[in-house]
Amino acid sequence: MVVHGHDTTLPVTLDEMLVHCRAVARGAKTPLLVGDLPFGTYESSSNQVVLMRVRAWAVDTAVRILKEGGMDAIKLEGGSPSRIVAAKAIVEAGIAVMGHVGLTPQAVSVLGGFRPQGKNVASAVKAVETALALQEAGCFSVVLECVPAPVAAAATAALQIPTIGIGAGPFCSGQVLVYHDLLGMLQHPHHAKVTPKFCKHYARVGDVINKALLEYKEEVINGSFPDAHHSPYEISKIDADVFSNELQRLGLDKAASAASKAVQKMDLTKSIGEGNQTK
Template sequence: MVVHGHDTTLPISLDVMLEHCRAVARGASRPLLVGDLSFGCYESSSTQAVDSAVRVLKEGGMDAIKLEGGAPSRISAAKAIVEAGIAVMGHVGLTPQAISVLGGFRPQGKTVDSAIKVVETAIALQEAGCFSVVLECVPAPVAAAATSALKIPTIGIGAGPFCSGQVLVYHDLLGMMQHPHHAKVTPKFCKQFGNVGSVINKALSDYKQEVETRSFPGPSHTPYKITATDVDGFANALQKMGLGEAADAAAAAAENSENDGKPSENS
């Protein structure tokens, strides 16, 4: 959603997720790697869910999978995946893949019935064999109650400080994304621990300016040399090919390199 510029997570396919999984797996050998099952790859049946989960481990290099929701079909899918020998992390509260029925990105657990549903769903996922549950966008007392009721860890995102652990989208916490589109979808619970986006923007602006003024690349960033003798030979060979302007360009570049390395305005 963040990386691909979508308004929701729904357009992302399992194949796209597998590409991300493989990239992470190549660079991270120590952490427990959990791959998300994307929308549309596990809802039809437990068989479909198991097949998709197998791909995430075999093709994506993950150690476990995560699936969203607590409807009976999701509980059955989680149980089937666990029975297939694959570790499963559950996800309750705001489930981004279910925004069609939730009416958007809306927090959950704000009424008695909704809060009880969050806890009951988390317990059901634990009973299905999940090793952990994500609690997203629920009030802190609800997250605290769910964490207390469970024997497995909870991972909070927008769920207050009483979960077993916490997670944020790193693009959000680093302040990487500066585009107005991203500002529109940045969640309220996200704290920016850095402002990397402004640093990136300044670096790109400086790069653009130096390219336009031809101060980059300068001598220190033009490391590959050709001797004066070879330049003359190169220019003569170009002349014989009928490429006089190219020969002149090569000679002028060699002369500039011996001076300040900066091209003339009409080069």
């Protein structure tokens, strides 16, 4: 969602997810790697015939996340009966599953946006019961997103598996944040509007990136970059002369002149730079 500039996670495809999974798997050799099942790859129905097909589809998707994506486990969102069935089927296929309750980004159209959950009795009880149902289905962990801290504390105490909090207070077993958010990487006005309230900026990397890009742009425009120091690949004087003559033989007089002038300019720039260093 963040990397691709989407407003929600809904447009993300399985093929896109696999690209990210493989990239992470190549670089992160030690951590437990969990890949999200994208929206539309494991949803189910109460119709028994459809339910059987979607169970198989969910398992097939999870298998691809592990085999093609290099992940150790998968994560799916929600706790409706059909989601519980999907989670159980994937676990029975020998694949570790992480659940996700509270604010489930793939259900924003039903939730009315990125809205916190568990703010009233019914919603709070539902969050705990859903987490317990996911545990019963065989999940090894549950993400608790955007729920009040007491609700997260209750769910963590009720479960025998770890909880991972994001906007769920300090009482979860572990914590997670989107690193673009915690590093302050994205300065786009749209993203600034939707940056979660629960996220602490540990840096303003976006400001540093913007400053560097503006400096680069300015130096390219005024011609100070790239200079001789950053043009390290040389052709000898003899080869440069032969090259220029060969270009003239081919009728490329303009190219020959440009090459000769470039040699002169690079030599001049280099001599000036060496002179400054001796000072």
